[in-house]
Amino acid sequence: MRASPQKIQTVTSIGAGPIGGGWTAFFLSRGYRVRAYLHSMDEEPIFRAIIDTAWTSLQQIGLAAGASRDNLIITNDLEQAVTGTQFVQESAPERLEIKQPLYARLGVLVPDDIIIASSTSGLPMTNIQADCPTPGRTIVGHPFNPPYLLPLVEIVGGVATDAAALDWAFDFYLHAGKEPLRLKKEIPGFVATRLQEALWREALHMVANGEASPEDIDRALRFGPAPRMAIQGQCMAFHVACGEGGMATNLDQFGPALKLPWTRLAAPELTKSLRDAMVDGCNEMAGDRSFAEMAAERDRRIVKIIKVCDE
Amino acid sequence: MRASPQKIQTVTSIGAGPIGGGWTAFFLSRGYRVRAYLHSMDEEPIFRAIIDTAWTSLQQIGLAAGASRDNLIITNDLEQAVTGTQFVQESAPERLEIKQPLYARLGVLVPDDIIIASSTSGLPMTNIQADCPTPGRTIVGHPFNPPYLLPLVEIVGGVATDAAALDWAFDFYLHAGKEPLRLKKEIPGFVATRLQEALWREALHMVANGEASPEDIDRALRFGPAPRMAIQGQCMAFHVACGEGGMATNLDQFGPALKLPWTRLAAPELTKSLRDAMVDGCNEMAGDRSFAEMAAERDRRIVKIIKVCDE
Numbered sequence: 023m024r025a026s027p028q029k030i031q032t033v034t035s036i037g038a039g040p041i042g043g044g045w046t047a048f049f050l051s052r053g054y055r056v057r058a059y060l061h062s063m064d065e066e067p068i069f070r071a072i073i074d075t076a077w078t079s080l081q082q083i084g085l086a087a088g089a090s091r092d093n094l095i096i097t098n099d100l101e102q103a104v105t106g107t108q109f110v111q112e113s114a115p116e117r118l119e120i121k122q123p124l125y126a127r128l129g130v131l132v133p134d135d136i137i138i139a140s141s142t143s144g145l146p147m148t149n150i151q152a153d154c155p156t157p158g159r160t161i162v163g164h165p166f167n168p169p170y171l172l173p174l175v176e177i178v179g180g181v182a183t184d185a186a187a188l189d190w191a192f193d194f195y196l197h198a199g200k201e202p203l204r205l206k207k208e209i210p211g212f213v214a215t216r217l218q219e220a221l222w223r224e225a226l227h228m229v230a231n232g233e234a235s236p237e238d239i240d241r242a243l244r245f246g247p248a249p250r251m252a253i254q255g256q257c258m259a260f261h262v263a264c265g266e267g268g269m270a271t272n273l274d275q276f277g278p279a280l281k282l283p284w285t286r287l288a289a290p291e292l293t294k295s296l297r298d299a300m301v302d303g304c305n306e307m308a309g310d311r312s313f314a315e316m317a318a319e320r321d322r323r324i325v326k327i328i329k330v331c332d333e
Numbered sequence: 334m335r336a337s338p339q340k341i342q343t344v345t346s347i348g349a350g351p352i353g354g355g356w357t358a359f360f361l362s363r364g365y366r367v368r369a370y371l372h373s374m375d376e377e378p379i380f381r382a383i384i385d386t387a388w389t390s391l392q393q394i395g396l397a398a399g400a401s402r403d404n405l406i407i408t409n410d411l412e413q414a415v416t417g418t419q420f421v422q423e424s425a426p427e428r429l430e431i432k433q434p435l436y437a438r439l440g441v442l443v444p445d446d447i448i449i450a451s452s453t454s455g456l457p458m459t460n461i462q463a464d465c466p467t468p469g470r471t472i473v474g475h476p477f478n479p480p481y482l483l484p485l486v487e488i489v490g491g492v493a494t495d496a497a498a499l500d501w502a503f504d505f506y507l508h509a510g511k512e513p514l515r516l517k518k519e520i521p522g523f524v525a526t527r528l529q530e531a532l533w534r535e536a537l538h539m540v541a542n543g544e545a546s547p548e549d550i551d552r553a554l555r556f557g558p559a560p561r562m563a564i565q566g567q568c569m570a571f572h573v574a575c576g577e578g579g580m581a582t583n584l585d586q587f588g589p590a591l592k593l594p595w596t597r598l599a600a601p602e603l604t605k606s607l608r609d610a611m612v613d614g615c616n617e618m619a620g621d622r623s624f625a626e627m628a629a630e631r632d633r634r635i636v637k638i639i640k641v642c643d644e
Contacts, residue, residue, distance in 0.1 A: 040574065116586075166556075166557040166558060166561075167561075172556065172557055172560065172561065173556040174552070174553060174557035201556040203549060203552055203553055203556075205544070205549075206543060206544055206545060206546075206549075207542075209539075209544050213539065213544070213545050213549055213553040214553035214554065214558055217532050217536060217550070218558045218567070219535075220535035221528050221529075221531050222567055223531065224528050224530075224531035225567055228520075228527070231518075232517060232518070233517055233524070234517060234524050236569075236580075237568075238514060238524055239524065239566060239567060240565065240567065240568050241485070241514055241566065242514055242524040242528065242566075243525065243562050243567055244562070244563060244564070244566050245477075245483065245484040245485035245512040245514075246483055246525035247483075247525055247528070248566070249483065249563045250477070251554050251555070251559040251563070252554075252559040252562070252563040253555070254555070255551025255552065255553075255554040255555050255559070256529070256533055256536055256550060256551065256554055257550055257551050258551050260533075263351065263479075
């Protein structure tokens with residue numbers, strides 16, 4: 023018998039990177055007890071640093087009653103990490119040869135009524151759950167980085183996932199303060215990453231062709247479509263921009279333009295010179311700022327944008 | 334002898350739609366005198382309503398000294414509209430068969446030292462200027478909707494454009510309070526629209542395939558990548574997200590994923606059922622809200638996001 027999504031108190035977070043650390047901070051901020059699994063205890067200092075950085079922003083957004091970083095247990099023993107857990111958020115490295123054996127083990131260690139969610143940003147759950155003996159409760163719960171701030175969690179199952187597991191996860195994430203989006207189909211890249219990826223490939227093509235620098239790309243987005251997209255998405259942005267005619271006017275008027283050669287299609291070859299242009303361009307934009315400074319600046323502003331969009 | 338970009342006092346705005354009206358409001362808010370050309374005086378009420386809506390937000394951002402809606406002259410006589418003008422911003426309908434004859438006339442009516450900028454979101458200046466007798470000073474100055482709020486102006490010339498005209502326009506827009514982006518090449522869709530278009534095509538594919546509704550698309554963007562994109566763009570978002578390794582780590586780690594089938598390539602067929610799904614989805618999201626309410630809500634929030642990004 024599965025516990026009510028609203029009654030969950032103890033969760034497990036697997037992974038020491040920005041996603042695993044970010045989820046850990048988020049769950050702690052919402053008042054959960056968190057059992058964190060790291061591959062090696064050598065990762066503990068970096069892991070704790072991620073949580074401490076996140077905590078600054080989470081405090082500004084507002085902590086749940088009883089929320090504390092003291093409600094965290096860190097271990098490199100997977101069995102201990104899942105003892106007494108009521109939900110598992112897995113953020114292991116993005117490789118099937120790591121995730122498949124992990125789910126084979128989790129499928130035995132974790133009682134079958136407990137949901138196991140993967141943070142994977144692109145691997146299909148059908149593949150991840152292939153060697154899991156109890157795949158019905160394994161789902162994708164894909165966050166956006168930084169996962170302690172951006173509310174989106176994309177939810178989708180694999181072929182062996184039970185629909186009830188997806189229902190439960192939707193309610194759980196919503197209760198925890200996220201904005202869950204249940205996908206209609208299992209498609210590579212899900213919805214948000216796929217949209218972002220279309221844009222990203224086009225950006226790489228522009229840099230590869232000498233049409234724009236990374237700075238041009240970022241300025242074009244920041245001062246152009248992105249602020250509007252943060253508030254309205256893209257469908258409603260077009261709907262409202264077209265005035266009384268709305269989306270119908272947009273499609274009827276600009277439909278033919280869909281056939282124009284705007285955007286290229288296949289991914290560009292990631293040549294050394296393209297790689298260099300991207301890396302150099304970002305380093306120039308970063309200037310003297312450390313990664314910690316840039317991440318803190320990003321988070322400070324995202325907190326404000328989230329508040330603007332909530333009003 | 335071209336006037337200094339910092340000394341311009343009188344500009345002409347051509348077009349009664351959201352872009353022409355938005356530019357007019359913007360220039361008025363920055364203290365310019367504006368001569369507006371409408372195709373028909375029947376358009377005046379709608380045109381004035383656009384300006385009044387924009388004014389609310391422009392006041393919040395802050396008006397320049399002497400800025401007033403009284404500094405506006407409206408006419409449907411093109412010759413009168415360009416009399417004494419020092420800059421022309423053209424936002425006529427997005428059709429070559431309208432723009433080409435217009436530039437043929439403007440090329441004679443407007444003294445040759447005055448810059449004429451087109452708001453076109455996709456037509457190449459090389460084509461627009463084809464019948465203009467004085468094409469050296471004709472450029473693209475492409476804003477983003479709403480042009481009174483979003484700072485981006487993409488600048489690019491056609492084959493017959495003088496480099497000096499582009500230099501002047503860059504300085505003029507910057508002085509006027511915009512964020513000009515000078516394109517390295519004349520490519521269809523420029524930079525920002527092209528990026529947005531890549532994302533938009535992918536969104537249409539998802540709706541066409543029953544993978545996501547328009548609401549799914551918008552929620553995915555608003556709660557996922559868009560707030561971050563508004564602050565960092567996309568290159569820096571990846572750079573900072575990857576921590577100390579930055580963009581190099583991003584490309585090395587996710588480079589192979591570029592070859593995965595994320596995003597489809599050609600534009601989807603705009604079938605009746607896709608059109609209906611898009612239109613119905615937007616109408617559902619809009620609910621009871623009028624277009625005026627939704628535009629005002631968008632503007633109120635964009636003002637705040639712009640302030641967040643400025644801090």
